[in-house]
Each structure stands twice: as C-alpha cells, then as structure tokens.
Amino acid sequence: MDGIAPYDPTTQYTSEPAIKEIGPEGHDIPLWKPVNMSRRAFLRGVVCSGTVIAGSAFLFSTATKARADERAVERMIRLTVNGRTHTVDVAPNETLAHTIRYRLGLTGTKIGCNHTECGACTVMAEGTTIYSCSTLTHRVRDKEITTVEGIAAPDGTLHPVQQAFIEELAPQCGFCTPGQVVSAVALLQKNPKPTVDEARLAMSGNLCRCGAYDHYLRGVMKAAERV
Amino acid sequence: MDVMHQFELYQPSSISDAQAILRDNRDAWIIAGGKDSLDWFKTRVMQPPAVVDISGIEELHGIREADDGGLWIGAMTTLTEIAEDAMVNEKFPMLAKSALVVASPQIRNIATIGGNVAQDTRCSYYRDGFPCYRAHGNTCYANTPTAMNREHALFEVSRCVAITPSDTAPALQALEAVFEVQRGNRTLEVPAADFFIGPAIDITRMTMLERGDILLGIKVPGKWAGSRQYYEKVAERQSWDFALGSIAMAAQMDGNTIADISIVCGAVQCTPRRLRDVESLVQGETVDEELEELVKRVAARGAQPLNYNHFKIPLMENLAMRAIRSLA
Ligand code: FES
Numbered sequence: 414m415d416g417i418a419p420y421d422p423t424t425q426y427t428s429e430p431a432i433k434e435i436g437p438e439g440h441d442i443p444l445w446k447p448v449n450m451s452r453r454a455f456l457r458g459v460v461c462s463g464t465v466i467a468g469s470a471f472l473f474s475t476a477t478k479a480r481a482d483e484r485a486v487e488r489m490i491r492l493t494v495n496g497r498t499h500t501v502d503v504a505p506n507e508t509l510a511h512t513i514r515y516r517l518g519l520t521g522t523k524i525g526c527n528h529t530e531c532g533a534c535t536v537m538a539e540g541t542t543i544y545s546c547s548t549l550t551h552r553v554r555d556k557e558i559t560t561v562e563g564i565a566a567p568d569g570t571l572h573p574v575q576q577a578f579i580e581e582l583a584p585q586c587g588f589c590t591p592g593q594v595v596s597a598v599a600l601l602q603k604n605p606k607p608t609v610d611e612a613r614l615a616m617s618g619n620l621c622r623c624g625a626y627d628h629y630l631r632g633v634m635k636a637a638e639r640v
Numbered sequence: 641m642d643v644m645h646q647f648e649l650y651q652p653s654s655i656s657d658a659q660a661i662l663r664d665n666r667d668a669w670i671i672a673g674g675k676d677s678l679d680w681f682k683t684r685v686m687q688p689p690a691v692v693d694i695s696g697i698e699e700l701h702g703i704r705e706a707d708d709g710g711l712w713i714g715a716m717t718t719l720t721e722i723a724e725d726a727m728v729n730e731k732f733p734m735l736a737k738s739a740l741v742v743a744s745p746q747i748r749n750i751a752t753i754g755g756n757v758a759q760d761t762r763c764s765y766y767r768d769g770f771p772c773y774r775a776h777g778n779t780c781y782a783n784t785p786t787a788m789n790r791e792h793a794l795f796e797v798s799r800c801v802a803i804t805p806s807d808t809a810p811a812l813q814a815l816e817a818v819f820e821v822q823r824g825n826r827t828l829e830v831p832a833a834d835f836f837i838g839p840a841i842d843i844t845r846m847t848m849l850e851r852g853d854i855l856l857g858i859k860v861p862g863k864w865a866g867s868r869q870y871y872e873k874v875a876e877r878q879s880w881d882f883a884l885g886s887i888a889m890a891a892q893m894d895g896n897t898i899a900d901i902s903i904v905c906g907a908v909q910c911t912p913r914r915l916r917d918v919e920s921l922v923q924g925e926t927v928d929e930e931l932e933e934l935v936k937r938v939a940a941r942g943a944q945p946l947n948y949n950h951f952k953i954p955l956m957e958n959l960a961m962r963a964i965r966s967l968a
Pocket residue numbers: 523524525526527528529530531532533534535544545546547
C-alpha cells in the first residue's frame with residue numbers, strides 16, 4: 414500500500430511543481446511566471462519583430478514555386494493608414510488586408526472569407542468602404558486608408574457608432590464588428606441622418622454570422638441621433 | 641487562406657502604355673475593380689503571369705453628357721458612381737437601379753461598369769476549375785441528370801448552359817447601348833447585341849473582347865432618355881447574390897398606348913435576352929389585365945429548362961408582366 418495509491422489532487426496538491434527542475438549547474442531554475450502581457454500586445458510584438466520573415470513567408474510559402482521569383486519583387490511604397498504614413502514593402506499580389514494586418518500589425522481589421530463575401534475586412538479608402546481582403550495594396554497606395562483602429566478619438570473616446578453598438582449589445586462574437594463599425598461610420602460621414610432603409614442598405618455588405626443585424630441597425634440609428 | 645499566385649503587376653496611366661504592356665505580355669490579364677479577377681486568382685483556377693490594372697487611366701473614368709441627349713460612361717466608372725449620378729438617374733433611372741442592385745456596397749464602391757459587363761459566368765462547375773467546354777474541355781458538368789443547375793440557362797444552349805451574371809448588361813442592352821472597344825489603333829463601336837456573345841459563337845468567352853482589347857466606355861444613346869423605365873432583379877439574397885432572373889424595360893408612351901418598347905431579360909441565357917415576342921405583342925396596345933395575361937404567355941416561349949431550373953419560367957413570365965404592368 415505504501416506509496417502506490419493513485420495520486421489524489423485534492424489532498425496531495427502542492428503549488429510547487431511535482432518534480433523540481435534542476436539547472437545545468439545544479440541550481441534551482443526559477444519558477445516560470447506568466448508575463449503580464451495581453452495576447453494582443455504579444456501578437457503585435459511578434460508581428461512587428463518578424464515583419465519581413467513572417468510576412469513574406471506567409472505570402473510565398475504556398476505560392477507556385479519555392480524559388481525566388483522576379484515577379485514577386487516587393488516594392489517599397491508609402492501607405493497612409495489612420496493619418497500615419499508608413500513606408501512598407503508590398504508584393505504585387507498582396508492584398509490591403511494582408512498589408513495592414515501582417516505588415517503594419519493593425520489586427521483590428523479581420524479576414525473572414527477572403528473572398529468579398531462577408532465584410533469583416535471592411536476599411537475606408539478616402540471615405541468609401543471597400544473590402545480590403547480583395548483589393549491589391551498597390552491599387553490604393555495613394556488613398557487615405559482608415560481602419561477600425563482609426564475610428565475612436567486619439568484620447569480613446571469612442572465614436573458614437575462604437576458607443577451605440579455597445580449600448581445596443583450589437584457584437585455577439587464580435588468578429589464582424591470592426592467591419593460593421595467602419596461601414597456605419599462611413600455612412601454617417603456621408604449621410605448623418607439616414608433613414609432606416611438607407612442604413613440597412615449601407616450595412617448590407619457586412620455579414621454577421623451571429624445574426625445580430627437588428628442590434629447593429631439600432632446602433633446605427635442611435636448613433637445617427639448623436640453625431 | 642487563399643493566397644494568390646505570384647504575378648507581375650502593371651499600372652499604366654495611359655491607354656497606349658496599357659496596349660504596349662498587353663502586346664509584350666500575351667498572357668496578361670486586365671483587372672478593373674478586381675473583384676471577380678482576384679477570386680479567380682485566389683482559387684488558383686486562373687494564374688496569369690502578368691496583371692494589368694487599368695484603373696489608373698484617367699480617360700476611362702467619368703460620366704459625360706453626349707450631343708444626342710444620351711450619356712458616355714467610362715469603363716472604369718464605379719457602380720456606386722453610376723447609381724448615385726444625377727444625370728444617370730434623370731435620364732436612365734433603370735441603369736442606376738441596375739448598378740445599385742449589384743452585389744454589396746463595398747463591392748460597388750470599387751467594381752466598375754466595364755468589369756461588370758465583361759465578367760465571366762458564375763457556373764460553379766466552371767468556376768471550380770472543372771475541365772468543361774468553356775474551359776477547353778469536352779463535356780458540360782452542369783447539364784447531366786444529377787447536376788445542380790438551378791442557376792443555369794433556359795435558352796440558346798449550345799453545349800454550355802452558363803448564363804450571364806451581369807446586372808447592368810440587360811439594362812444596357814435594353815437602352816441600346818454601344819460599347820467602345822480599343823483594338824490596336826482602331827476604336828470599334830459595338831452595339832450591345834453584338835458585344836455579348838453566346839456559346840454558339842465562342843464557348844470560351846462571354847463578350848466579343850479579345851486578348852489585347854480594352855473596353856473604353858459605353859455610350860448610352862439619347863433614344864430612351866427620360867422614357868418610362870423598369871428594372872427588377874430577383875435573387876435568393878437581397879445583397880451579394882447574383883440574379884436568378886432580372887428584367888429591364890424602356891418604353892415610349894403615347895398617351896395610354898405603348899408607342900415603342902425595348903425589354904430585356906437577364907440570367908436566362910448566356911447573353912441578355914431581348915424579349916421580341918413581348919415587344920411586338922404590346923406595341924400599340926394599352927395595358928390592361930388581358931394584355932398582362934398575354935405577356936405572361938409569350939414571355940418565356942421556347943424555354944428549354946434543365947433539371948432544376950423550371951422555376952425560372954414562371955419567374956421570367958412574372959417579371960415581364962410586372963414590367964408591362966408598370967406602364968398602366
Ligand atoms: S474577408 Fe473580406 S469580405 Fe470577407
């Protein structure tokens with residue numbers, strides 16, 4: 414009986430690791446402590462430090478041939494996103510969603526379908542909404558791009574649309590929300606007092622798999638009262 | 641995630657530059673808004689080594705009034721610009737409507753009228769890369785006893801049963817638009833009826849555009865400006881979706897009687913289908929219930945449905961009838 418009973422976590426639990434790890438010189442290795450860093454900050458750090466490698470590998474790993482191809486030459490362009498001009502290398506076959514997410518680290522813009530079928534990737538190019546997943550970055554390099562990160566005021570005050578979406582419980586899983594926010598803001602910039610039908614039309618390019626359409630629509634109408 | 645193949649991207653700023661690039665790269669692919677093209681690339685069904693983005697060519701943009709009271713619309717004019725343009729709405733409201741019902745707002749903001757009329761068919765077998773007739777193969781996968789062919793053609797089938805996906809095409813054909821095509825040093829003026837071609841003429845393309853051709857613009861003649869017009873599209877979803885049937889009509893009224901009429905149905909064959917039977921039936925008539933009944937009877941005459949698209953026959957009949965009824 415001694416020592417062979419099954420391990421009982423309720424009585425035998427200790428906060429120490431069951432086996433003490435010993436360092437190469439026989440010293441105790443300090444216990445691992447979680448770093449206080451949000452997942453998002455962690456991701457952004459990785460994205461920024463690994464821009465060139467990660468970005469290019471992602472683009473070309475599955476591409477036709479593994480060899481360096483003269484067609485894939487990246488060109489350095491200036492891209493203005495949310496009022497900041499970035500200098501960034503962009504491949505000819507690179508989409509805007511790719512550039513803003515993986516090169517600039519602005520991961521607020523989501524890629525849902527990557528085929529112009531959902532609207533999660535909606536951004537504004539000079540005030541008009543476009544699907545960034547299906548727009549070549551080179552095509553819009555002269556345009557002012559606004560992503561969901563550029564919607565709130567610089568001091569963090571939410572845009573009326575964002576505030577109204579929260580109040581109306583519009584986001585369920587939230588994956589479509591960045592796109593919905595951008596579409597709604599673009600509508601109100603053009604037409605601050607839309608009718609419900611106008612709002613519905615303007616939001617009709619944003620799919621919500623959670624089906625929270627009415628909440629989003631109410632949010633748009635509520636925001637329209639405040640802008 | 642679908643990453644596109646590698647290609648060389650050209651962004652010419654003049655038509656002659658674009659032509660030179662197209663001459664040097666026999667396999668170059670022209671993109672306009674790129675909404676359809678990038679899909680082809682992402683699915684890897686098409687992998688052109690060179691892509692020419694012609695949206696930067698200034699001459700291809702804009703809407704201008706023509707001397708005959710009609711309009712000239714640049715091929716790179718976006719669908720949103722057309723749907724919102726005051727002149728288009730005043731003269732050709734149905735063209736504005738047809739541009740407004742295309743896909744979704746974000747697509748219309750960048751998709752062009754040139755791309756919309758020149759886009760390829762949506763037959764899912766063809767799109768998925770099946771080696772069908774249209775893809776230079778020797779069979780049609782959409783016309784077999786078990787094939788899913790709800791969306792396919794009722795008329796003018798010649799081996800291929802694919803249909804035209806364009807919403808603006810029926811409207812342009814009903815308005816007797818003329819397409820300006822740059823071929824070499826010549827500018828061709830092609831009437832809509834000849835611009836769209838069916839499988840009997842060439843099974844591998846939907847328009848008369850050939851390699852190296854550039855669509856410059858579309859002239860909508862003044863003939864139907866300010867006439868009574870009607871446009872309706874039926875699709876499974878109100879946004880994004882392609883038409884299961886659409887109707888475009890322009891009519892000149894003389895009091896209560898129909899003096900002249902042009903009526904075209906979309907999504908029932910490879911090209912927009914002009915409903916000549918309906919036109920000759922209603923010419924000189926006043927609209928009443930009896931006429932509506934007759935229109936319903938002739939609208940889809942000669943249709944040869946496939947396994948799953950019978951529903952398109954009553955759909956087409958009702959669309960034609962509703963268009964005529966709007967003149968009452
Ligand atoms: S990710 Fe761009 S539309 Fe779905």
